[in-house]
Amino acid sequence: MKSTQLLFRTFASIVLLTAAFAQAATITGTVTNKTTGKPAAGDPVVLVDVQAGMGEVAHATTDANGRYSLAEPGNSPYLVRVTHQGAGYFIAAPEGATPANITVYDVAAKVQGVFIEADVLELETENGQLKVTERFFVHNTSSPPTTQWSAKSFQVVLPADAVVDGVGGQRPNGLPTSIKMNEDGPKGHYAFNFPIQPDDGEKDTLFQLAYHLPYGGGSYIFHAQVTLPADNLAVLLPKSMTFTASGAAFKSVPEDASVQTFVLKNAVPGKAVDFTIAGTGSIPREQQGTPGAQQPAGMGAQDASGADQSATGNGGTPGGGIGTPINTPDPLSKYKWWILGALGLLLAAGAAFLLRKPTGLAVAGVAPATDTGAVAAAFPAFASPAAKNSQLLNVLKEELFALESEKINGAIAPEDYAKVKDALETVLKRALNRK
Numbered sequence: 001m002k003s004t005q006l007l008f009r010t011f012a013s014i015v016l017l018t019a020a021f022a023q024a025a026t027i028t029g030t031v032t033n034k035t036t037g038k039p040a041a042g043d044p045v046v047l048v049d050v051q052a053g054m055g056e057v058a059h060a061t062t063d064a065n066g067r068y069s070l071a072e073p074g075n076s077p078y079l080v081r082v083t084h085q086g087a088g089y090f091i092a093a094p095e096g097a098t099p100a101n102i103t104v105y106d107v108a109a110k111v112q113g114v115f116i117e118a119d120v121l122e123l124e125t126e127n128g129q130l131k132v133t134e135r136f137f138v139h140n141t142s143s144p145p146t147t148q149w150s151a152k153s154f155q156v157v158l159p160a161d162a163v164v165d166g167v168g169g170q171r172p173n174g175l176p177t178s179i180k181m182n183e184d185g186p187k188g189h190y191a192f193n194f195p196i197q198p199d200d201g202e203k204d205t206l207f208q209l210a211y212h213l214p215y216g217g218g219s220y221i222f223h224a225q226v227t228l229p230a231d232n233l234a235v236l237l238p239k240s241m242t243f244t245a246s247g248a249a250f251k252s253v254p255e256d257a258s259v260q261t262f263v264l265k266n267a268v269p270g271k272a273v274d275f276t277i278a279g280t281g282s283i284p285r286e287q288q289g290t291p292g293a294q295q296p297a298g299m300g301a302q303d304a305s306g307a308d309q310s311a312t313g314n315g316g317t318p319g320g321g322i323g324t325p326i327n328t329p330d331p332l333s334k335y336k337w338w339i340l341g342a343l344g345l346l347l348a349a350g351a352a353f354l355l356r357k358p359t360g361l362a363v364a365g366v367a368p369a370t371d372t373g374a375v376a377a378a379f380p381a382f383a384s385p386a387a388k389n390s391q392l393l394n395v396l397k398e399e400l401f402a403l404e405s406e407k408i409n410g411a412i413a414p415e416d417y418a419k420v421k422d423a424l425e426t427v428l429k430r431a432l433n434r435k
Contacts, residue, residue, distance in 0.1 A: 025072040027093055029100035031062045031082050034198070035144045039066025040084055040104050047072065047093065048079040087149045087195050090174075105198055109150040113141035114196055116230035117204065119267065121222075123237040125280040130215040132162070136207040138196055138228070145198035152184065152191040157225040159213055160188040168208040172200040178412070181209070219278035230267040236260065238281030246274035258284045 027047065031040040045068045047058035060068040062082070072078060078093035084104035094100050115138070122133040136156070140148060148154075158164070169179040169192065184191035196205045213220055224233060235250070237243060237260050243250075245262070253261040267273060403412070403420055412420070 027070045027072050027080065027100050029068060029080070029102060031066045031068065031102045031104055033084065033106065034103050035106035035146055039064070041066060043082050043084050043104065045070065045080065045082045048081055050077045050079060052076065087147055105145055105147040107147045107149045109148070111140065111142040111146045111148045113139070113143065114148050114228060115139055116226055116228050118232040118234055119226055119230050120234045120236065121224070122283065123235065123241070123277055124282045125215060126282070128215060130213040130220050130277065132211050132213065134209045138205045138207065140196050140198045140205065142198055147195050147197050149195040151182070151193045153194055153196050154192040154207060155184055155227040156190050156207070156209070157227065158188045158190065158209070158211060159222065162188060162211040162213055164209065164211045166210040169194050170206040171195070171197055172203040172205060218280070219276060221274065221276050223272040223274055225270065225272050226267045227269055229269060231265065233264040233267040233273060235262045235275065236283065237277065238283050240281030241277060241279035244276045246276065248273045248275065250275065
């Protein structure tokens with residue numbers, strides 16, 4: 001009898017162990033330091049469970065060849081995070097046997113080759129206030145490539161009476177996410193503790209701020225200031241409003257019949273640029289991100305992972321370069337519609353795609369090739385019949401990560417967090433069930 005019980009227990013243990021190993025998978029990859037061109041040895045690597053509050057579920061350390069291995073405990077969406085010299089680098093855990101290779105860079109508080117390609121202010125009025133959305137397209141062309149990262153990686157100067165409504169950032173190959181901005185000295189001075197990674201081809205780092213200003217008298221005088229050399233300082237406003245420069249050599253760019261665009265070349269750090277805004281109005285929304293209509297030639301789009309999908313050599317994503325003289329046509333065309341569309345359009349397009357019914361799709365989770373809507377424009381990889389369901393999963397993983405980041409930073413109300421997370425997890429589970 002005892003022999004039978006022992007045999008049964010042994011058999012049960014084997015079955016359970018077999019099931020456990022069947023459920024587990026192994027994520028392997030190599031971490032490469034692009035600053036030195038060598039493997040990154042001794043870096044901690046963590047597997048992060050997106051659905052478990054960004055909990056760390058597996059740990060490893062890269063060996064002398066930069067290799068690591070992580071045990072994947074289940075089918076939850078995961079992110080792989082490697083920390084190099086204090087800075088974190090993320091990728092979505094790949095499906096199947098695809099290696100999870102990660103690129104890192106050495107870190108310095110200040111590096112040569114960091115500059116602003118464009119500081120763009122979009123202005124409009126609402127309820128007696130002047131609403132401002134300001135975006136900084138920041139290049140890091142350091143050689144050897146080095147990440148600029150510290151408590152003051154990037155500094156900005158806003159009007160002293162500005163009330164900040166929201167702050168976002170985007171790495172060269174990432175999706176937009178809420179980030180923290182800290183006060184930095186005099187009123188209106190702020191600093192970002194956010195890494196400025198080296199450019200990835202034509203893709204750079206984006207900082208976005210939304211704030212509002214008192215506008216009771218129907219006009220406002222700006223004393224704009226950049227903290228790094230800026231190739232362009234651009235101001236966009238409705239046709240119903242007026243723009244008056246005080247000494248600065250702004251030039252009007254007649255790009256759009258419904259939006260005024262004024263551009264100043266080569267803004268000097270620390271030197272105030274004065275201009276006055278008057279009148280009321282809103283920037284038209286119906287044309288933002290409209291594909292096929294006024295999408296400028298050469299403007300590359302990005303897929304969900306941030307990879308440039310343009311057929312042109314320049315890419316044309318934000319930070320693609322405003323290299324033409326100011327008096328030539330379309331000097332802002334490389335990212336005019338990105339500026340107008342903002343991060344909200346990208347996320348809205350992604351949400352529209354994720355929440356649409358899968359009826360009529362040629363491939364599960366993939367939009368048909370004939371799709372010419374905003375989703376196809378924002379995520380062209382989804383418009384290809386050859387795209388895989390894993391692309392949808394990667395989008396969802398990135399969105400869940402961004403959501404958790406907003407929760408940690410206090411940028412989203414608890415009730416909104418719960419609703420958005422439930423919706424994303426529902427779509428994620430549906431996508432996993434189709435695999």
